[in-house]
Structure formats: structure tokens, C-alpha cells
Amino acid sequence: xxxxxxxxxxxxxxxxxxxxxxxxxALGRDEALRERVLELERLxxxxxxxxxxxxxxxxxxxxxxxxxxxxxxxxxxxVRGPAVGRSRNWVIERLWAPRALHWNLxxxxxxACLILLALSGGVAQALRWRAASTVASNEPAAPPVVLxxxxxxxxxxxxxxxxxxxxxxxxxxxxxxxxxxxxWTVTLPLEPxxxxxxxxxxxxxxxxxxxxxxxxxxxxxSRNAVLDVRPPAEGLL
Amino acid sequence: MTPGAGPEDASLVRASLAGDRExxxxxxxxxxxxxxxxxxxxxxxxxxxxxxxETFVSAxxxxxxxxxxxxxxxxxxxxxxxxCHDALRARRGGMVSLDxxxxxxxxxxxxxxDAPRRHLExxxxxxxxxxxxxxxxxxYRESFVLKHVEGLGYDEMSEILxxxxxxxxxxxxxxxxxxxxxLAHLEGARx
Numbered sequence: 001x002x003x004x005x006x007x008x009x010x011x012x013x014x015x016x017x018x019x020x021x022x023x024x025x026a027l028g029r030d031e032a033l034r035e036r037v038l039e040l041e042r043l044x045x046x047x048x049x050x051x052x053x054x055x056x057x058x059x060x061x062x063x064x065x066x067x068x069x070x071x072x073x074x075x076x077x078x079v080r081g082p083a084v085g086r087s088r089n090w091v092i093e094r095l096w097a098p099r100a101l102h103w104n105l106x107x108x109x110x111x112a113c114l115i116l117l118a119l120s121g122g123v124a125q126a127l128r129w130r131a132a133s134t135v136a137s138n139e140p141a142a143p144p145v146v147l148x149x150x151x152x153x154x155x156x157x158x159x160x161x162x163x164x165x166x167x168x169x170x171x172x173x174x175x176x177x178x179x180x181x182x183x184w185t186v187t188l189p190l191e192p193x194x195x196x197x198x199x200x201x202x203x204x205x206x207x208x209x210x211x212x213x214x215x216x217x218x219x220x221x222s223r224n225a226v227l228d229v230r231p232p233a234e235g236l237l
Numbered sequence: 238m239t240p241g242a243g244p245e246d247a248s249l250v251r252a253s254l255a256g257d258r259e260x261x262x263x264x265x266x267x268x269x270x271x272x273x274x275x276x277x278x279x280x281x282x283x284x285x286x287x288x289x290x291e292t293f294v295s296a297x298x299x300x301x302x303x304x305x306x307x308x309x310x311x312x313x314x315x316x317x318x319x320x321c322h323d324a325l326r327a328r329r330g331g332m333v334s335l336d337x338x339x340x341x342x343x344x345x346x347x348x349x350x351d352a353p354r355r356h357l358e359x360x361x362x363x364x365x366x367x368x369x370x371x372x373x374x375x376x377y378r379e380s381f382v383l384k385h386v387e388g389l390g391y392d393e394m395s396e397i398l399x400x401x402x403x404x405x406x407x408x409x410x411x412x413x414x415x416x417x418x419x420l421a422h423l424e425g426a427r428x
Contacts, residue, residue, distance in 0.1 A: 008410045039417050046362050047370075047385035053277045055269040056286060063269075063290050064262045067297035165376060168404040194374055 003033050011040045145189045146229050152199050152209070155182030163206075164197025164224070166190055171200040192231040196224035246309035254300055265293050268310060271387065272317050278370055278382040279321040288324050292317040307396075314387075314397045318379060325375055362420070369419040373412055380405050381412035 006023045009015050015023060027034055150162050160178075161171035166188055176184035176199075196216055198206045208215060212225030244252075244263070252260030272292050277285040296316050303312055370378060370386075383389045383397065384405075391402045398405065 005410075008406075008413065012406070012409075014406075039421075040413055043366075043413055043416055043420065044385050046366050047381070048388060050278075050363060050366065050386055052270050052274045053282075053285070055266075055273060059269055059273075059286070059290070060262050060265045063265045063293040063297075064258055066290070066294045067261065068258055165404075168401050169407055170401070170404075194376075 003030070004036070007033060007036050007040060010037060011044060144192065144231050146192060146231070147187050148190050148227065148229060149185055149187045150176065150197075150199075150209075152176060152184045153182055154184060154199075154201055157184065157201050159202050160184040161200040161203075162186060162188075162197055163200055164227075165195040166197065171203075190227075190229045192229045195227040195229065197227060198224055247305050250300060250303055250305070250309060253297070261297060264309070268313055269293075271310070272313065275314065275317050275382060275387060276321060278367075278386055279318075279375070279379060280324055281371055284324050284328075288320045289317070292320050295320070308393075311393055311396050314383070314389075318397060321379070322375075365420055366416065369416045372419070373415060377408050377412035377415065380408035381416070384409050 003026060006015065006019065006026070010020070010023050027037065152160055152162075154160055160176040162174040162176060163169045163171040164174075167173040174186055174188070176186040178184050198208055200206050208223040209225035212227065214226035214228065215223045216226050217223060244260075246264065246267070249260045249264045249267075253264060269289070273285060273289045276288045276292070279285075280288060292313065296313055299316075303309070370381065373381060379398070380394065383394045384391070389397075391405055394400075394405050395402050
């Protein structure tokens with residue numbers, strides 16, 4: 001574990017006794033590390049001291065009035081589960097629901113180019129479809145799902161997985177499937193948003209995607225690929 | 238969200254379910270500041286109050302499905318987080334507003350009982366930190382706010398967000414790194 005990770009876990013008070021000893025020894029020798037810990041501690045203190053907004057006058061009365069208003073129960077609220085769980089359920093429901101798939105031709109053309117690039121390495125972001133629900137149009141607007149294909153060329157690998165914001169950085173949830181030409185692929189249904197990810201080769205080697213349009217420093221000495229999943233253009237619906 | 242003096246949250250939920258408006262008012266009053274704090278940090282001041290109100294109205298409508306084995310505050314945070322996600326989705330494509338007046342108000346509130354020079358430093362840090370938090374990607378923002386502004390532990394955060402602890406830690410680490418970078422110029426200017 002590198003010093004940055006130790007520093008982050010130290011300020012969260014999550015180091016074991018042995019790790020604490022190792023870390024304190026490192027602190028004594030490394031001025032930059034001491035500065036880093038001080039910086040993190042100051043940040044956390046500052047955040048804990050941020051002023052909390054005051055509750056506006058009439059806030060409580062308004063809430064109670066709205067909640068107890070006649071008919072308030074007619075529109076029974078569905079309290080969703082945790083945000084990610086809800087998103088997965090939504091995706092699963094939409095994947096099984098009848099729907100029409102419309103090609104995003106521009107995206108597909110771009111994908112073809114990107115897959116060609118993938119012959120010499122890894123690349124993400126490929127096919128984009130809009131899953132247009134056939135449900136009545138007065139249903140509350142739900143976020144669209146964009147199907148994104150991750151491609152990695154690793155002819156010698158036994159297992160290739162992807163880990164990122166889309167799966168809780170858990171590589172076992174997203175294995176890639178091998179193709180005959182040494183490429184590995186997986187297609188993910190993602191809501192529009194920004195996702196960081198890396199590939200994991202044979203369960204050991206974490207690598208970024210050299211062909212990703214954007215890279216991000218993960219703060220731990222390596223680079224995450226950044227996938228910016230955008231909603232499909234309205235004209236393609 | 239710390240329970241204040243008076244009946245436990247669970248008793249107030251039961252009374253609210255029986256139609257006791259006063260009991261629900263006490264619940265709202267007890268948790269209003271925490272919910273507002275979360276919505277303000279997540280959304281800025283533009284939508285924070287409306288989303289906080291929607292959170293409580295939704296909570297009331299769903300009260301019959303509240304599991305009494307859970308903490309009311311955790312359940313309420315979960316509703317608030319989902320409401321914030323909805324609001325962020327609705328404004329996707331637009332710019333997240335940064336209300337300078339509100340930043341000033343927050344900074345001035347931090348002035349109490351401090352020496353003049355440290356007052357100034359704290360105003361700057363508070364304003365810059367608020368600005369930095371608003372500029373974080375939403376996934377990192379919510380993790381940082383729940384952890385360090387609301388003071389929750391990773392277990393409770395995991396329950397609220399439905400995300401495993403390791404992912405949350407990674408998001409908090411990254412948020413801290415990004416914020417340290419954005420605050421670094423302030424520290425440099427002081428030297």
C-alpha cells in the first residue's frame with residue numbers, strides 16, 4: 001500500500017495497529033507525507049465546521065400543510081431504495097420491458113472507428129442506442145439507458161474484467177468476454193453520466209484504457225479512464 | 238441528524254401514522270436542518286429548500302412503509318439523496334449555480350468567537366471549500382458531504398446510498414484529493 005493510501009486511511013482512523021506503526025515511522029522520515037496528512041486534516045476540520053443553513057421560517061408549517069392536505073395520499077409516494085439499487089432495478093426492468101431500439105448512426109460510426117483503434121490496445125465507448133420505452137408518455141420522465149461497449153485487446157490474457165463507478169469498483173461484477181481475435185468485450189447499460197474505470201487483467205494487473213477520450217489521475221499514482229455517457233440526441237428518439 | 242430531547246423518532250412516526258400533525262411537525266423540525274444541509278451542499282441554494290420540502294412530504298406519504306428496525310434519519314437521508322439525484326438529472330446540461338450571496342452568509346456565520354486574522358482565514362476557507370464541494374462530480378460530492386459535513390460513518394453511508402464501503406472510501410479519498418488541490422492555491426497565497 002502506498003503512502004497516499006496509508007495517509008487517507010490514517011485520517012479515517014482505519015489503519016491496523018501494525019499499519020499505524022509503519023505509518024508513524026514513515027511520517028517521521030517524510031516531510032511531504034506530514035504535509036499531506038496536515039492538508040487532509042485541515043480539509044476535514046473545515047468541512048465539519050461549515051455553517052449549516054438555518055431552517056427558513058414557515059418551513060415546518062409548509063411541510064405539514066402539504067403532507068396533510070386532502071388528497072395527499074392519492075398520489076402515493078414510492079420510496080426508492082438506495083440510489084444505485086434503484087438504478088439497477090430500473091435498468092433491469094427496462095431491459096426486460098418491450099421497447100424499440102433505434103440506432104444512433106453517428107455513435108455506431110464512431111464505434112466502428114474506435115474498434116479499429118482497439119486492435120492495438122484498449123478502448124471504451126462504442127455503441128450507443130436509445131432504449132425508447134413504449135410506456136405511456138405521461139409517465140414521469142425516466143433517464144435513458146445508453147448501451148456502452150468496452151473493448152480491450154489482450155490476446156494473452158486468461159481473464160479480463162472491468163471495474164469502475166458503474167459496478168462499485170468490483171471487477172467480479174463485470175467480466176469481459178473473449179472474441180476470436182484476442183479482443184475482450186462487454187456491453188453495459190448505463191444511465192448518462194460520468195464514469196471512471198480501469199481494466200483488470202488476470203485478476204492482478206489494473207490498467208487504464210489508453211484510448212479513452214479522457215483520463216483522470218486517481219490520486220494513487222495511476223490513471224483512470226473516464227467515460228462520459230451522454231444522453232442520446234433528441235432527434236434520434 | 239441527532240435526535241433532540243423529547244419522544245424517540247419511532248414514537249413520533251407511529252403518532253404521525255395515526256394522524257397526529259404535531260408529532261409529524263416535531264419530526265420535521267428535528268431533522269429539517271440536516272436535510273437542508275444535505276440539499277444545500279448537493280444542489281446549491283437555488284433548489285435546496287424545495288427539494289428539502291419534497292423530501293419530507295415524500296417521507297410522510299411513505300411513512301407506512303418505514304421499517305422500525307431502521308434509523309429514521311438514515312431512511313430520511315436516503316429519500317433526500319434520491320430527491321437530489323432527481324433534481325440533478327432534471328438540470329443536467331445546465332450549469333450548477335453558485336450563489337455568491339449564500340457563500341458570504343455561510344462564511345460570516347463562521348465568525349463567532351475567533352481572533353480577527355483567523356476569522357479572515359476561516360471565511361476564505363469556508364467560502365472556497367463550499368465552492369470546491371459544489372464543483373465536485375455529484376458522486377464524489379454526495380460521499381464527501383455525508384462523510385465530512387454530515388459526519389456519518391461509512392456503514393450508514395453504505396445503507397443510504399446502497400454502495401459498498403470500499404467504493405465509498407474511494408470516492409471520499411478522491412473528493413478529498415480534488416478539494417485539497419482546489420484549496421492549495423489559498424494556502425499558497427497565505428505563505
